[in-house]
Amino acid sequence: MAKYDYLVVGAGLFGSIFAYEANKRGKKVLVIDKRDHVAGNIYTKEVEGINVHMYGAHIFHTSNKEVWNYIQQFAEFNRYTNSPIAYYKGQVYNLPFNMNTFSKLWPDVRTPKEAKAKIAAAIEEAGIKQPKNLEEQAISLGGKEIYEIFVKGYTQKQWGRPCSELPAFIIKRLPFRFTYDNNYFNDAYQGIPMGGYTQIIDKMLEDIEVRLNTDFLAHREELENIADKIVYTGMIDEFYNYQFGELEYRSLRFETEVLDEENYQGNAVVNYEEYEIPYTRIIEHKHFEFGTQPKTVITREYPATWHKGDEPYYAMNDDKNNSLYAKYKALSDQDGKVIFGGRLGMYKYFDMDDTIAVALDCVKKELQ
Structure with a gap:
């Protein structure tokens, strides 16, 4: 007999919401993650008193009131407004246009x-x-x-x-705005959780068994049989042993350093538009929470070609990859035991609010 009702593979936002809601309904849940921490790509870690976004800038924004109200129960959000700067050949410009x-x-x-x-x-x-x-x-x-x-x-x-x-x-359109307003998002609600994102996932998983440094695919035989159902947030093509071929992804590489100065660039996000500069942006984390610490932490973000074994960040949603994903999706639809979720399981770009919405939708279908 199975020991758990659900095995959730991946302690990111999608998996943690599902686990939290299933646990709330009296289901026995085990959450595993191959990394050594929870929170997936929204993981934040305190460095020099600053909450550092370890996998790139995560700025919460939504116009979905249900999603906003839902996430508010796990953290208090500040009033951070995303107003990035673009650097090009010695000049700085405001974004969006x-x-x-x-x-x-x-x-x-x-x-x-x-x-x-x-x-x-x-x-x-x-x-x-x-x-x-x-x-x-x-x-x-x-x-x-x-x-x-x-x-x-x-x-x-x-x-x-x-x-x-x-x-x-x-590029379906270019976001031209004919007002003197640097607010990047038009969403009704935006901000950053005061104290970082990891606390949100910690609260979701506090009454749930979690095993870190646990790779599902490396222990597949043992793990597949300990739960009635599996919620899988990893790569769908990898789950099915690439039987129709590999989906393509883009990866990222981060270089983070502590600087012995109070304020490096005066803004949380500065985009570097020139091709000759290898990184796409520099993030100065303290500005997300209006920090006044004596030191600062910056991260340079480099896009990278994805190879098998690298961390996949973005699905390459062109026609070729979408039709390949459709084959895996059809296969997963016949699988009564596994539910695929999140960016990698659903092979789609999601913002955080999208991830919450699809996770809650999954909860409704599966648990109600």
Whole structure:
């Protein structure tokens, strides 16, 4: 007889929500994770009194009131507003593209009407009616200058391919805002949990058995039989031994250092647009919580080609990979024992609020 009702593979946001809700309903749950900590990619660790986002910047934002209310029970959020800066060839610009960006780029532009006219003229000059790739798509939306400064280098670093070889659909639109407002997200609710993200997962899992440094695939035979059902948040293709082939991912590499100064860049996130600078951004963690510590911690974020065994961060959701995922999804739909969840299990980019929404949806289907 199975010892547990559910084995949850992965102590990230999706797995922890499912485990918490199942435990609340009297189910016996075991959570395992191959890392030496809980919280997955939202893991934060205190360094020099600063909560460091160990796997890149995580800024919570949502317009889903149910999701916002749900996450509030585990932490108090501050009023952090994401207003990144873009660095390009010695100049700094505000993001998202707004009137502060346009007036810096074109000193003679002051009003929304002038900015719109400038962009419209640049689009007309480019004359691209049927964009065949990302480069042409971006130029058709904002003109060549905006593409060269803000899209080209950053995007090529991010995807590891020239923009002329990337599909047009990756950029459906460019977020132009004709107001002097640097707020990146339009969502009704945003902020950072005071004290970091790890506490949220610790609270979810406090009454649940957790085993860290435990790789499901390395102990598959033993672990598959100890629970009636498995919630799996790892890579779906790896779970099925790549039987239809490998899905593609992008990876990231982080370089974190402590600096003996109070304030390094004056902003939590600075994007580096030039292709020649190998990292895409520098994160200064203290600014997420308005820190005044004597030292600071910064992280350089480098996009990386994914190879088997590397940490997968982003699904490559082009047509080829999506049709391959559809085969694995069809296989998983016939599997009555395993539920796949999260970015890797569902092969999809999710923000944190999306992850919470799909986890709660899974809870409703499975546990109610």
